[in-house]
Amino acid sequence: GNSVTQMEGPVTLSEEAFLTINCTYTATGYPSLFWYVQYPGEGLQLLLKATKADDKGSNKGFEATYRKETISFHLEKGSVQVSDSAVYFCALSGDWGKLQFGAGTQVVVTP
Amino acid sequence: ETGVTQSPTHLIKTRGQQVTLRCSSQSGHNTVSWYQQALGQGPQFIFQYYREEENGRGNFPPRFSGLQFPNYSSELNVNALELDDSALYLCASSLGQGGHTEAFFGQGTRLTVV
Numbered sequence: 164g165n166s167v168t169q170m171e172g173p174v175t176l177s178e179e180a181f182l183t184i185n186c187t188y189t190a191t192g193y194p195s196l197f198w199y200v201q202y203p204g205e206g207l208q209l210l211l212k213a214t215k216a217d218d219k220g221s222n223k224g225f226e227a228t229y230r231k232e233t234i235s236f237h238l239e240k241g242s243v244q245v246s247d248s249a250v251y252f253c254a255l256s257g258d259w260g261k262l263q264f265g266a267g268t269q270v271v272v273t274p
Numbered sequence: 275e276t277g278v279t280q281s282p283t284h285l286i287k288t289r290g291q292q293v294t295l296r297c298s299s300q301s302g303h304n305t306v307s308w309y310q311q312a313l314g315q316g317p318q319f320i321f322q323y324y325r326e327e328e329n330g331r332g333n334f335p336p337r338f339s340g341l342q343f344p345n346y347s348s349e350l351n352v353n354a355l356e357l358d359d360s361a362l363y364l365c366a367s368s369l370g371q372g373g374h375t376e377a378f379f380g381q382g383t384r385l386t387v388v
Binding site for chain 1: 278280305307309314315316317318319322324329330332364366368370374375376377378379380381382
């Protein structure tokens with residue numbers, strides 16, 4: 164079946180540091196890939212997505228490229244802010260749009 | 275503002291009781307999915323409703339059931355509550371059910387079973 168594996172947290176960074184969160188997946192077919200963000204006490208917000216191989220999703224300075232050869236969708240941001248502190252979830256979309264999530268990576272950005 | 279609203283936001287129930295959670299989907303969306311997110315974990319798919327019919331179910335027992343109404347709002351019902359049912363329950367709405375469809379999440383209902 165489908166699965167998503169992402170790096171464990173917490174990831175603690177200083178403001179303006181470079182952020183990478185690794186995400187790999189296994190899936191049948193050609194799923195869409197997503198990154199969602201969850202701020203404390205809130206639901207999930209879509210951060211970015213990619214629907215096919217070599218697509219790059221980007222939003223708010225975050226980027227991720229759908230790599231079919233390495234079955235990866237790593238999230239990157241060049242310069243993080245304190246407001247980026249949150250839990251980040253990698254997900255893939257399988258049958259009928261069902262989302263399969265990774266376990267989440269907590270990111271803590273300190274001033 | 276995603277337009278997906280869930281009620282209530284918090285709820286405390288006793289083991290063995292029944293609970294109903296509600297979700298109002300974003301305007302124009304005909305598909306609603308429910309997820310359970312235990313503390314410190316990623317959301318797990320419970321089931322999906324498309325045009326009032328259940329259309330896919332995750333690995334959850336039959337005591338988890340749902341409904342979708344003609345206006346596409348939805349309910350999640352859980353019978354015979356267990357302590358392990360304590361979690362954040364998330365509703366997501368989308369237009370259609372394809373794999374590339376973007377889902378919009380509500381803020382969730384925090385259920386505590388004591």
